[in-house]
Amino acid sequence: xxxxxVQLAHRSYQILVGEGLIDRLGAVLPPAAVSGRRAAxxxxxxxxxxxxxxxxxxxxxxQGYTVRSRLVPDTERSKSLSVATAVFKDLAAYDxxxxxxxxxxxxxxxxxxxxxxxxxxxxxIPYVQVPTTLLAQVDSSIGGKTGVDLPxxxxxxxTFYQPRLVVSDVAALSSLPARQMRSGLAExxxxxxxxxxxxxxxxxxxxxxxxxxxxxxxxxxxxxxxRIKAGIVSRDEQEEKSLRTxxxxxxxIGHAIESAAGYxxxxxxxxxxxxxLCACDISRALGLTGADxxxxxxGLIRQSGLPVVIKGLNAAQIIAAHYHDKKFSGxxxxxxxxxxxxxxxxxxNVPLPVIAAAVKNRxxx
Amino acid sequence: xxxxxVQLAHRSYQILVGEGLIDRLGAVLPPAAVSGRRAAxxxxxxxxxxxxxxxxxxxxxxQGYTVRSRLVPDTERSKSLSVATAVFKDLAAYDxxxxxxxxxxxxxxxxxxxxxxxxxxxxxIPYVQVPTTLLAQVDSSIGGKTGVDLPxxxxxxxTFYQPRLVVSDVAALSSLPARQMRSGLAExxxxxxxxxxxxxxxxxxxxxxxxxxxxxxxxxxxxxxxRIKAGIVSRDEQEEKSLRTxxxxxxxIGHAIESAAGYxxxxxxxxxxxxxLCACDISRALGLTGADxxxxxxGLIRQSGLPVVIKGLNAAQIIAAHYHDKKFSGxxxxxxxxxxxxxxxxxxNVPLPVIAAAVKNRxxx
Numbered sequence: 001x002x003x004x005x006v007q008l009a010h011r012s013y014q015i016l017v018g019e020g021l022i023d024r025l026g027a028v029l030p031p032a033a034v035s036g037r038r039a040a041x042x043x044x045x046x047x048x049x050x051x052x053x054x055x056x057x058x059x060x061x062x063q064g065y066t067v068r069s070r071l072v073p074d075t076e077r078s079k080s081l082s083v084a085t086a087v088f089k090d091l092a093a094y095d096x097x098x099x100x101x102x103x104x105x106x107x108x109x110x111x112x113x114x115x116x117x118x119x120x121x122x123x124x125i126p127y128v129q130v131p132t133t134l135l136a137q138v139d140s141s142i143g144g145k146t147g148v149d150l151p152x153x154x155x156x157x158x159t160f161y162q163p164r165l166v167v168s169d170v171a172a173l174s175s176l177p178a179r180q181m182r183s184g185l186a187e188x189x190x191x192x193x194x195x196x197x198x199x200x201x202x203x204x205x206x207x208x209x210x211x212x213x214x215x216x217x218x219x220x221x222x223x224x225x226x227r228i229k230a231g232i233v234s235r236d237e238q239e240e241k242s243l244r245t246x247x248x249x250x251x252x253i254g255h256a257i258e259s260a261a262g263y264x265x266x267x268x269x270x271x272x273x274x275x276x277l278c279a280c281d282i283s284r285a286l287g288l289t290g291a292d293x294x295x296x297x298x299g300l301i302r303q304s305g306l307p308v309v310i311k312g313l314n315a316a317q318i319i320a321a322h323y324h325d326k327k328f329s330g331x332x333x334x335x336x337x338x339x340x341x342x343x344x345x346x347x348x349n350v351p352l353p354v355i356a357a358a359v360k361n362r363x364x365x
Numbered sequence: 366x367x368x369x370x371v372q373l374a375h376r377s378y379q380i381l382v383g384e385g386l387i388d389r390l391g392a393v394l395p396p397a398a399v400s401g402r403r404a405a406x407x408x409x410x411x412x413x414x415x416x417x418x419x420x421x422x423x424x425x426x427x428q429g430y431t432v433r434s435r436l437v438p439d440t441e442r443s444k445s446l447s448v449a450t451a452v453f454k455d456l457a458a459y460d461x462x463x464x465x466x467x468x469x470x471x472x473x474x475x476x477x478x479x480x481x482x483x484x485x486x487x488x489x490i491p492y493v494q495v496p497t498t499l500l501a502q503v504d505s506s507i508g509g510k511t512g513v514d515l516p517x518x519x520x521x522x523x524t525f526y527q528p529r530l531v532v533s534d535v536a537a538l539s540s541l542p543a544r545q546m547r548s549g550l551a552e553x554x555x556x557x558x559x560x561x562x563x564x565x566x567x568x569x570x571x572x573x574x575x576x577x578x579x580x581x582x583x584x585x586x587x588x589x590x591x592r593i594k595a596g597i598v599s600r601d602e603q604e605e606k607s608l609r610t611x612x613x614x615x616x617x618i619g620h621a622i623e624s625a626a627g628y629x630x631x632x633x634x635x636x637x638x639x640x641x642l643c644a645c646d647i648s649r650a651l652g653l654t655g656a657d658x659x660x661x662x663x664g665l666i667r668q669s670g671l672p673v674v675i676k677g678l679n680a681a682q683i684i685a686a687h688y689h690d691k692k693f694s695g696x697x698x699x700x701x702x703x704x705x706x707x708x709x710x711x712x713x714n715v716p717l718p719v720i721a722a723a724v725k726n727r728x729x730x
Contacts, residue, residue: 089515124524159524
C-alpha cells in the first residue's frame with residue numbers, strides 16, 4: 001500500500017493506494033481522521049453499492065462503526081441541488097447525535113455530490129473518498145473540489161473542501177467497464193504530460209498491462225498520478241496561483257466538445273483526449289513545440305483506444321461551446337499548452353483562427 | 366469612522382463602523398477587497414431595498430460599479446435551499462463575465478443567505494456585509510457563519526466563509542423598529558457580560574441614549590461589540606477551540622425558548638435575554654457566582670425593555686426543545702455560565718433538575 005500525503009497544514013490528509021483496501025476499510029480508517037465520529041453515512045450509486053456495499057459494511061462494522069447507505073440515481077443529474085436537498089434531509093434525520101461522517105463510494109459524480117454535502121451540512125462534517133473508477137482515483141477524489149450542477153452550467157455550486165482520507169482500492173477497478181477504464185486513462189496521460197519523466201515512460205512501456213487490468217501496473221499508475229496531483233494541490237489548493245491551472249490541460253477544448261455533444265457522444269475522458277490533441281496542435285501552430293511531443297502523446301492516446309478524431313460535430317459548434325466555457329472571462333481565453341513532455345505553459349488570448357484550425361484538423365472527414 | 370480588523374491571515378478583513386457609510390459605500394469599498402470585481406449583486410428585502418437601494422446604487426455607480434438587486438421575501442423562510450437555488454440561477458444569468466460579488470444589505474436572514482450563496486457559487490465569490498439591524502451589526506455580519514434552514518432545523522446547511530468587508534452604518538438604525546432595536550440590545554448585553562469592563566459600564570450609563578437612537582452612543586456600542594467579536598473570531602474562526610463557544614451565552618435556553626414558542630412569540634434577542642437570565646440562575650445554583658452578577662445583568666435587560674419572565678410556555682416544553690437543540694450531542698449538554706461580569710465559563714453536563722429549576726423560576730406565574 002502506498003501512502004501519499006496531501007500537505008495543507010491542519011487540513012492535511014493521506015491518499016492510500018493499494019489492492020483490497022475496501023475489504024480493510026475500517027482498519028485503514030484511523031478514528032482520528034474522522035474526528036472520532038462513528039456513524040458512517042455512505043453515498044453511492046445502486047450498482048456500486050450492490051458490488052461493494054456488503055464489504056464496506058462488514059469492514060466498518062468490524063471496527064465498531066455504524067453504517068447507513070444512501071443511494072442516488074446513477075447519472076450526472078444526481079449532481080443537483082434537488083438531490084443534495086434530499087440527502088441533507090435524510091442525513092439530518094439520521095444524524096441526531098451529530099456523530100456522522102460521509103463516505104463517498106463511487107466515481108466523480110458521487111465524490112462531487114458527497115463532498116458538497118459534507119462541506120455544507122452543519123457547516124462541514126468529515127468525509128472520506130473511496131473512489132471506484134480510474135478517473136476518480138487519479139483525479140476527482142483528490143484536491144477537495146466539490147460541486148453540483150445548475151441548468152446554467154456544471155459545478156456552478158460547490159466548495160473547496162478537503163476529504164479526511166482518500167482510499168483508492170485498485171482491485172475495485174476490475175469491474176470497471178473498458179470504456180470507463182479508457183476514459184480514466186485520458187487523465188492519466190494528462191498527468192504524464194504534465195509531469196513527464198517516469199510516468200510517461202512507464203505508460204509507453206506498460207499501457208497494455210494497465211488495459212488488461214493488471215493490478216501492479218494499476219497501483220503504479222494510480223500512485224504516480226495521485227502523487228502528482230497531491231503535489232499540485234498542496235501548493236495551490238484553491239487555484240489561486242496558476243499551478244493548479246495546469247491540470248486543465250486538454251480540458252478547454254475537451255469541455256467544449258463534451259458540451260457541444262450534449263454530454264452524450266463522448267465521455268469526459270474521451271473529450272479530454274481530443275482536447276489534448278487540439279492543445280498539442282495549437283502548441284505547434286504557435287511555435288511552442290515541434291512535432292515530437294504531440295506525436296508521442298497521440299501514440300499513447302491511440303494505444304489506449306481513445307478517439308483521435310472528432311465525430312458528429314462541426315468546428316462552429318465546438319467554438320461556440322468554447323466561448324461559453326467557464327474558463328473564459330470576457331473575450332479572454334486561456335490554454336494549457338505543451339512545450340515538451342513534462343513542460344506545459346499557460347497561454348492567454350490564443351487567436352481564434354489558430355483554435356479553429358486545430359479543431360478542424362481533428363474533425364472526422 | 367472606526368476600522369476594526371478581523372485577523373485571519375490571507376482572509377483578514379475590516380469592519381467599518383460609522384455614520385452615513387451607506388451613502389459612501391462605493392468610496393469605502395476598496396476594489397481590491399472584492400478582488401477587482403465590478404458587478405455588485407445586492408441581496409435584500411423589498412422594504413430595506415426601498416429605503417436604502419437608491420443610495421446604494423448611487424454610491425456604487427459613482428465608483429464605476431454596476432449594480433443589480435435581487436429581493437427575497439421578508440421572512441426567515443427566505444433562508445432556504447429553494448430561495449438559494451433561485452438566487453444561484455439568477456446570479457448565473459447575470460454573471461456571464463464572472464465579475465460579480467455579492468452585497469448583503471439587510472439583517473441576519475439576508476446576511477446568512479447571501480454568505481451561503483457567495484461561499485458556494487463557483488466555489489466562492491467575494492461578498493460584503495452591509496448590516497442594517499443592530500443584531501446584524503453587532504453579531505451576525507461578523508465571523509463568516511453562513512447558512513440556510515432545513516425543515517429539520519435552523520442553519521443545518523451552511524459554511525464558514527468570511528466576508529471581504531463589513532460596513533456598519535449606524536445611521537441605518539434610525540429606521541429600525543423599537544422591538545428590533547431591543548432585540549439587538551440582548552446581544553449587546555451578551556458581549557458586555559463576556560468582555561466586562563468598559564462596555565458593561567457604558568451600557569449601565571448610556572442605555573437610554575442607545576434606546577433613543579443616539580448615533581454617537583450607537584457607534585460606541587456597535588464598535589465595541591464588533592471589536593469583541595472580531596477578537597474572538599480572529600482566534601477561533603471555526604469554533605474549534607472553545608473561545609467562540611462563549612458567544613453562545615444565553616443561547617442554549619434561548620434557542621429552546623424560541624423553538625418551543627414556534628419562533629413566533631419571541632424574537633431571537635428576547636429569547637436570548639431570557640436565556641441569559643436562566644444561565645445566571647444556573648450559575649448561581651451551581652455556586653459559580655453570587656447574586657450580584659445576575660442582578661446587574663437583569664438590570665440591563667429590564668432597562669432595555671426586554672422580557673424577564675417567560676410567558677405562554679411551560680417548563681416541559683422548553684426542556685424538550687432544549688434536548689433537541691443542536692448544541693447537544695447525545696445526552697451531554699453544554700452551557701456558557703457566569704462567574705462574574707467579564708468572566709464566563711463553559712460547563713458540561715449540567716444536571717437536568719438544575720436546568721428545570723432555573724426555567725421554572727423564570728416562568729410567568
